[in-house]
Amino acid sequence: MMNSPGVAIEARGLTVVRGNRTVLRDLDFTVEPGRITGLLGPSGCGKSTLMRAVVGTQAKVTGTLDVLGSPAGHPTLRPRIGYVTQAPSVYTDLTVRQNLDYFAAILQPGRRHRGARRAAIARAIAEVDLTSHADALAGTLSGGQLTRVSLAVALLGTPELLVLDEPTVGLDPVLRRDLWNLFHALAADRGTTLLVSSHVMDEAERCHRLLLMREGEILADDTPEALRTAAHVATVEEAFLHLVDVAATRQETVR
Ligand SMILES: Nc1ncnc2c1ncn2[C@@H]1O[C@H](COP(=O)(O)OP(=O)(O)OP(=O)(O)O)[C@@H](O)[C@H]1O
Numbered sequence: 001m002m003n004s005p006g007v008a009i010e011a012r013g014l015t016v017v018r019g020n021r022t023v024l025r026d027l028d029f030t031v032e033p034g035r036i037t038g039l040l041g042p043s044g045c046g047k048s049t050l051m052r053a054v055v056g057t058q059a060k061v062t063g064t065l066d067v068l069g070s071p072a073g074h075p076t077l078r079p080r081i082g083y084v085t086q087a088p089s090v091y092t093d094l095t096v097r098q099n100l101d102y103f104a105a106i107l108q109p110g111r112r113h114r115g116a117r118r119a120a121i122a123r124a125i126a127e128v129d130l131t132s133h134a135d136a137l138a139g140t141l142s143g144g145q146l147t148r149v150s151l152a153v154a155l156l157g158t159p160e161l162l163v164l165d166e167p168t169v170g171l172d173p174v175l176r177r178d179l180w181n182l183f184h185a186l187a188a189d190r191g192t193t194l195l196v197s198s199h200v201m202d203e204a205e206r207c208h209r210l211l212l213m214r215e216g217e218i219l220a221d222d223t224p225e226a227l228r229t230a231a232h233v234a235t236v237e238e239a240f241l242h243l244v245d246v247a248a249t250r251q252e253t254v255r
Contacts (some may be wrong), residue, residue, distance in 0.1 A: 008033040008161060008193040009054060013063035016049050023049045025216045026063070031195055032209060036187050039197040040204050040240070041213030047197040048086065050213070051163050054195065055083045068161060079107070082154030082162045086169070088146040089153075092139030096130055096149050097121060099138055103153045124152040127182055129175070144171040151179075155186075162186065164196045168203065180206045201237035212240050219243040 009031035016024040024046050031037045039047050052058035053065055056073025065072040068080055090099050104117040125134050128148035133141065138149055147167060154162060164183075168176045180203070186192040187208075196207065204210055205224050212220040212227070220227055220243055224236050231239040 006033065007031070008068060009195070010066045011063065012065075014050075014053065014065050015062045016046075016053055016058055017060040018049065023216050024053070027218055029211055029218055029221050031193065031211075033193045034187055034191040035208040036183055036194045036196060036206070038204050038207030038210045039195060039213065040201065040210055040236075041199065041219075043199055045213045046216045047199075047213060048165055051083070051165050051195065051197060055081055055163050057083075079157055080160045082157065082159035084147070084150045084154045084162075084164045084167055086165045088143075088150040090138045090146055090149045093137065095135050095137055096125060096141070096152075097134045099149055100124060100152060100156065104156050107157045120156055120158075124155045127155055128152045129178060142170075144175060147171070148175075148179075158190065159192065161193045161195070164194065166197050166199070168198065168200070176203075201235070201240060204236035210236065212236075212243060214244060214247070217247075219247060 007030045009029075011027050011029050014024055014027040015022060027050070039050060041047060049058060053061045054067055054072055056067075056077065061072070067074075067077055070077055091102070094102065100121040101117070104121055108117050108120075125131055128151050130145065130148055130152065133145060138146060141149065147170070151164070151167060154164075168179055171179065183194050183196065184206075187194055196203075198204070207224065209223055210220065210227065211218055219240070222230075227236055227239040228234065231242040233239050233242060
C-alpha cells in the first residue's frame, strides 16, 4: 500500500507485540503532512512503541504502516526522518558543536561539504537556542539542554518528518513555549510533518491534530477544537477523560 495523497503516515490494522504482550492493538490512523500531530496518552499506553514502529526500529509489527509513501523502515526513508528518543542520544565527552560535527559528517561526508556542514550546524544550534553553549561539553549540560542537542542533531538533515518522543519533558515553561514555536515554524515554513508525543494534556492545545491513546488503542483522532466541542467541555484533558468513560461504559455493556 502507498500513502494516499495528502497523507504522511497511514496505519491500517497496526499491531505490535512486545515480550508476550500486545502493546498496540489493530490501530487505524493517518497523519497529515506539514502539520503537528500530537500523540497523547498516559504513561505506558504505547506512544513510544508507536513512534518506534513509524521510524522502523520496532520488532514484531504487523498490519500496514506506510510513511512518506514507503513501508515503515524502508532504507530510503532514513535521511527523510528525524527521530528524537526520550533518552538523549549525544556523546557527553564532546561539546555541543562537536556532537553536531560528528553527525553532520555522517550525513554529508567529504571536505567539499565543509562549508555547508558548518552552516547547517550553526543553524541547528541556533534553532534550539544553544548558541551560547555551543562549546560546552555535553556532559555538563542540564537534561533539558541535552534534549535540545538531540533535537538539533535531528534537525541537521532538514528531515521531512520529525518524530519527537516527549521533547519537552523537564523543560521550563519558557523553553517549552520556544520549542513549540519552533515546531510551528518548521511546519509552516518548511512543510515539515511533526509527530510529537506528550503525556501533558495542556500541550495538546498546541497541536493541529491529536491522536489520543489509552492502553494500546486510539480513542480519538481529531483536532483539539473538534474533541472539545464533541464532548461539550473546555479542555482536551476533559475531553480525554470523557472518552475514557465512554470506552469503559462500552466495555461494561459488551461484558
Ligand atoms: N521491551 C519490552 N518488553 C515488553 N513490554 C514492553 C517493553 N517495552 C515496553 N513494554 C510495554 O509496552 C507498553 C507501552 O510502552 P511505551 O514505552 O510504548 O509507552 P509510552 O506510552 O511511551 O510510555 P511513557 O509515556 O511512560 O514513555 C508498556 O506497557 C510497557 O510496559
